[in-house]
Structure formats: C-alpha cells, structure tokens
Amino acid sequence: MFLLLLFLLVLNINVSSGVNYSLETHYTVVTGIPSVPDFWAQTIIENVIIGYFDSKINQFESEQEWMKNLGENYVKDQTKNYQQFTEILKEILKIVKKKHNDTGGVHTLQQICSCSMDDETGIHFSPVGRSAYDGTDMILEMKNVGLVAAMEQAAVIKQKLDGAHDFCMYCHSLECDKWLQEYIYYGNSSLQRKVPPQVSLLQTDSSSPVVCHATGFYPDKVNISWQKDGQDLHEDVDVGETLPNHDGTFQKRAKLKVTADVWKKNQFTCVVEHKSGDPIHMILTEEKIRTNSAGTASSTS
Numbered sequence: 192m193f194l195l196l197l198f199l200l201v202l203n204i205n206v207s208s209g210v211n212y213s214l215e216t217h218y219t220v221v222t223g224i225p226s227v228p229d230f231w232a233q234t235i236i237e238n239v240i241i242g243y244f245d246s247k248i249n250q251f252e253s254e255q256e257w258m259k260n261l262g263e264n265y266v267k268d269q270t271k272n273y274q275q276f277t278e279i280l281k282e283i284l285k286i287v288k289k290k291h292n293d294t295g296g297v298h299t300l301q302q303i304c305s306c307s308m309d310d311e312t313g314i315h316f317s318p319v320g321r322s323a324y325d326g327t328d329m330i331l332e333m334k335n336v337g338l339v340a341a342m343e344q345a346a347v348i349k350q351k352l353d354g355a356h357d358f359c360m361y362c363h364s365l366e367c368d369k370w371l372q373e374y375i376y377y378g379n380s381s382l383q384r385k386v387p388p389q390v391s392l393l394q395t396d397s398s399s400p401v402v403c404h405a406t407g408f409y410p411d412k413v414n415i416s417w418q419k420d421g422q423d424l425h426e427d428v429d430v431g432e433t434l435p436n437h438d439g440t441f442q443k444r445a446k447l448k449v450t451a452d453v454w455k456k457n458q459f460t461c462v463v464e465h466k467s468g469d470p471i472h473m474i475l476t477e478e479k480i481r482t483n484s485a486g487t488a489s490s491t492s
C-alpha cells in the first residue's frame with residue numbers, strides 16, 4: 192500500500208498543470224519530554240498554518256479569520272477528532288518503540304497526511320500518508336534497513352489509521368478532498384490573494400556575498416535568480432529555501448558571490464518572478480546595496 196502511495200506521489204509531480212492547492216496535516220507525538228505537549232498537530236494549506244491542536248490546550252484552534260465561516264460545529268468536531276487521534280498515535284508510538292526495542296528516552300512519531308488538487312482542471316490528486324519514527328522516514332527506511340521490517344511498521348500504522356475513521360479523514364481521499372475544497376471556498380479571498388514581493392540587495396561588508404532578498408509575498412511560489420549581463424548565472428549563486436514570515440507572507444533569498452571588481456565591470460541583475468505581477472529586475476549598483484544586514488531582513492517564524 193505504501194509502495195503504491197509512493198508511486199502516486201511520483202506520478203503527481205509529473206502531471207501537474209494548473210494551480211496546485213495542497214492541504215496537509217502534520218501530527219507529532221513525543222515521549223520522554225515532560226515540558227512539551229506529548230501530541231500536537233497542524234493543519235496547513237498553501238504552506239500557511241490554519242489550524243493547531245496540542246494535548247496541553249486539548250482544543251483545536253483556528254488560525255485564520257475566514258475559518259469562522261466554516262460553521263459553529265467546525266471547531267468542536269475538529270477538537271473531538273484530534274483528541275481521539277492523540278490516543279491512537281500514542282498507541283502507535285508504543286508499538287513502533289517496542290519494534291525498535293526502545294524502552295526509555297525521547298522518541299517521536301510523525302505522521303503527515305496530504306492531498307492536493309489542480310484548481311484549473313479540478314483534478315484531485317490522491318492523498319498521501321507518510322510516517323517517520325525518530326526523524327527517519329519509514330518509507331525511505333525500506334531502502335536502508337530492509338523491506339520487511341519497514342513494511343511491517345507501515346502496515347501497523349495503516350491498520351490503526353484504517354480503524355480510526357474520524358482521524359484518517361485527511362488521508363482518506365473523499366474527506367481530504369472535501370476539506371480542501373471547503374477551505375479553498377471559504378478561504379478564497381485570503382488564499383487566492385496575490386501580494387508582490389519587496390526586493391532589496393543586502394551586503395554585510397564589501398567582501399561578503401550580495402544577498403538578493405525578496406519578502407512579504409504571497410503565495411509562496413517564487414523564482415529568484417541572478418543574471419550576469421542578461422544571462423542566467425548558476426555558479427557562485429546560492430538560492431535559499433522559501434521561509435514563512437509571521438504575517439502569513441513568505442521570504443526567500445539568493446546569494447551571489449562576487450568581488451566588487453567583477454560587478455563593476457559587468458551588469459549583475461537579480462530577477463524575482465512572482466505571479467502577482469511582472470518580473471522584478473534589480474540591477475546591482477553601489478547605491479542599491481543596503482549594508483547593515485542586521486535589522487533589514489524580516490524575521491522568520
């Protein structure tokens with residue numbers, strides 16, 4: 192079953208055409224650290240956290256204004272689901288720990304359920320479930336540790352989740368699709384908004400790389416690159432990960448390693464492409480560089 196899901200995941204990536212909306216729920220259960228909740232979960236759409244639950248607050252919390260429109264039972268139902276799932280995942284962790292002969296100490300089990308749809312074609316992609324024990328993907332484990340043991344673990348989880356109808360809702364195709372559609376419908380104005388990036392060039396001192404920093408944009412998909420005399424530059428360029436800002440927007444940076452000598456003789460341009468508008472071209476000049484790197488970059492969460 193998990194092998195099958197793996198194939199679907201690979202296929203999905205190849206057939207994407209329009210706007211890909213994804214819904215993910217991340218569940219984490221931890222043993223051995225008294226100061227943190229032993230279970231927490233996040234609901235994430237378009238890489239923005241919309242819901243949170245943990246075993247200390249024992250209550251589902253909506254993180255977005257528009258979720259009020261989901262009805263008065265929404266929070267109550269989610270809370271009930273998560274409370275049940277807490278117990279099931281704790282039990283699964285016990286089983287997996289036993290299989291690893293791990294008795295004491297700190298151990299974690301993570302479960303991610305996700306589904307996605309192409310908004311232009313209306314095609315839904317099959318939901319995908321993934322599990323990791325102590326940070327090791329149980330699917331990837333097949334390669335390293337041996338097929339049989341990994342399959343056994345995956346089967347235990349699958350069985351448990353199949354028994355838990357309420358919980359598996361994000362992994363179960365109809366329910367995940369249903370919620371994804373509901374969220375896109377009710378969250379439309381927020382999820383489909385387009386906020387353009389603010390682009391700036393930063394440098395700590397004259398010998399450090401020039402950082403092209405794009406921030407404040409939504410949605411998270413962005414292309415950021417450096418050009419030398421109009422040609423795409425790959426060498427000496429280091430593009431970072433897209434990171435979330437506290438306000439639901441995103442940031443990303445691309446570092447260019449170049450000496451002042453070289454950039455004064457050639458034209459270097461940072462190009463930022465985002466669907467909020469035309470590509471932004473920022474030509475590297477001395478005046479455009481902001482030198483106090485501390486304080487200019489937005490904080491990340």
Ligand SMILES: *[C@@H]1O[C@H](CO)[C@@H](O)[C@H](O)[C@H]1NC(C)=O
Nearest residue numbers: 203204206207211213307316
């Ligand atoms: C849609 O996006 C999600 C998360 O970014 C990804 O896991 C999934 O493979 C994508 N699906 C397609 C069809 O591109």
Ligand SMILES: *[C@@H]1O[C@H](CO)[C@@H](O)[C@H](O)[C@H]1NC(C)=O
Nearest residue numbers: 288289290291292293336340
């Ligand atoms: C756990 O212990 C049993 C009995 O000592 C042994 O047969 C098994 O291989 C061990 N499993 C692992 C994952 O180390």
Ligand SMILES: *[C@@H]1O[C@H](CO)[C@@H](O)[C@H](O)[C@H]1NC(C)=O
Nearest residue numbers: 376378379380381383384385
């Ligand atoms: C969703 O939001 C976009 C942009 O805010 C708007 O153009 C579109 O009409 C909305 N769609 C629906 C179904 O409300």
Ligand SMILES: *[C@@H]1O[C@H](CO)[C@@H](O)[C@H](O)[C@H]1NC(C)=O
Nearest residue numbers: 412413414463464465466467
């Ligand atoms: C980023 O580049 C890829 C490949 O050229 C393109 O398909 C995609 O539309 C671009 N994304 C944005 C946000 O412009």
